[in-house]
Amino acid sequence: MxxxxxxxxxxxxxxxxxxxxxxxxxxxxxxxxxxxxxxxxxxxxxxxxxxxxxxxxxxxxxxxxxxxxxxxxxxxxxxxxxxxxxxxxxxxxxxxxxxxxxxxxxxxxxxxxxxxxxxxxxxxxxxxxxxxxxxxxxxxxxxxxxxxxxxxxxxxxxxxxxxxxxIQHDFVIERAKSNIPSATQETPTRSIINITTKKENEKIIEMVTKREVYSPLLLANTSPLPEDFTRLPRRRKQVTPLLSCLRALWEFQKLSGGRIPTFHHHDLELFTKLSREVHQELKLDISTLDSAFLRNFLQNLGSxxxxxxxxxxxxxxxxxxxxxxxxxxxxxxxxxxxGEKSVAPTYPLHPFFPPELVNAMPAVPPAPSAIPMNGHPGMGPL
Incomplete structure (x- = not known):
């Protein structure tokens, strides 16, 4: 102590x-x-x-x-x-x-x-x-x-x-000393910046100082899922559709002055469209975002x-x-x-470009006015 x-x-x-x-x-x-x-x-x-x-x-x-x-x-x-x-x-x-x-x-x-x-x-x-x-x-x-x-x-x-x-957070964990050297970069956001040791009850304890780097909500909201969550079909199906619905809710609020969707036809249509678009952007199987989950999510809003x-x-x-x-x-x-499934997954969302996008970017010349400035493609003026 x-x-x-x-x-x-x-x-x-x-x-x-x-x-x-x-x-x-x-x-x-x-x-x-x-x-x-x-x-x-x-x-x-x-x-x-x-x-x-x-x-x-x-x-x-x-x-x-x-x-x-x-x-x-x-x-x-x-x-x-x-x-x-x-x-x-x-x-x-x-x-x-x-x-x-x-x-x-x-x-x-x-x-x-x-x-x-x-x-x-x-x-x-x-x-x-x-x-x-x-x-x-x-x-x-x-x-x-x-x-x-x-x-x-x-x-x-x-x-x-x-x-x-x-933003950037340093923290210390204690663990038993290992014979295997620690990787300096543990994840894309977490690195080891210092290791000290102490002896405790004849055991060598490592005091490992790690650093986590964070992204603001504005960037996290449009960031891809790490490849670990999308590479294998089994992992993709395990990603909760709540992620897509939450992102769709935030997008709906941006478009509607902060309000939440009602059960009026226009709101239901727009929210469903946004949810499916987000689900596909996250490279998730559309089958995991069914009408039953969308309905349950909307019924729970605000309670x-x-x-x-x-x-x-x-x-x-x-x-x-x-x-x-x-x-x-x-x-x-x-x-x-x-709460219906009693699961609480954590997702690290950061604006890291997928490998295929990084490789493709140098080969794609910039297209002038590729996106209409008065609205989203295919949606007309906002």
Missing amino acids: ESQDQSISAEEIALYDRQIRLWGFKAQEKLRSANILLITFKALANEVAKNLVLAGIGSLTIIDDAIVTEEDLGAQFFLTQDSLGHNRAQAAAPAIRAMNPRVQLHVETENVATKPPDFFAQFDVTIATELDFSMCTTINAACRIAGRSFYAAGLHGFYGFVFADL ELSPVAAFLGGSLAQDVINVLSAREQPLQNLLLFD
Whole structure:
């Protein structure tokens, strides 16, 4: 165990004893000095806040301009019947403070869209939940400029996602020393930058410092799947159609001012078209994107289920804790959850060109005005 950090009081040691034994004093010290921003305080954010506050972060700022409605009471445990008509974040604040009075809690009731880019620079991590795609990418860009970590997450009934952009993140793992030399480049995004050793109970332990490089949501959303997921038919069929539906939803929001699809004929037609286009762009078998899944996904949009919120919120909060403590492998970079099948695959989405495209590019001369500037090919003006 690491040497005791004197800045952590005896009372805190007693309060956080179990987690200090898990990740050490230095990691706990990093947590207690972290400033976290949490945007939109619905069911998913409730779970994130609960886990981070109990872990002992330094401060949590919640921003939400919505008023509590009857729908909010169904899956949000910080609210009561008396909360109706009050600001959602302000109504939840007393219960959050009661969980851990040591954590500084700040509440802002403005719309996050009114915040300037430099607003996000004051936070170590920004977690944007239940926002449309354009707002997420705007906040992601502001965090990147400030060199701050960004997460986006959303809940749609039985389905949900967590996206991470940590820009560049170094972390340390401990493992038994191997006789086989470590590869410097483990994956296209992960490299080993340093290895030190220590002796523990007659065993040689390696302290391996790794570095993960990330892509912003705007690029990840149009990036191909790694070849490992598409090369073999069996692997292609294992890729959840939720990935295509989520991307189609984001594209639909870009085209419709941020709203989600309804069951009107035009919306159904457009969403189905976008889903199939995305599925083919990802080189997936069209047979895995059937009408039943499309219907289920659309029926779940905008709804909240407590068990799904608990899983996603817990996973997101744990990843934030791992990132702040610089221990363990972080999320890279999109986690999807399908509650109907109880699966939670992770896909690393980055703008890496497939080998065949790289080889073809030098042989293809640029075509002037190949794509009409007033819309998408085959779709007419936007």
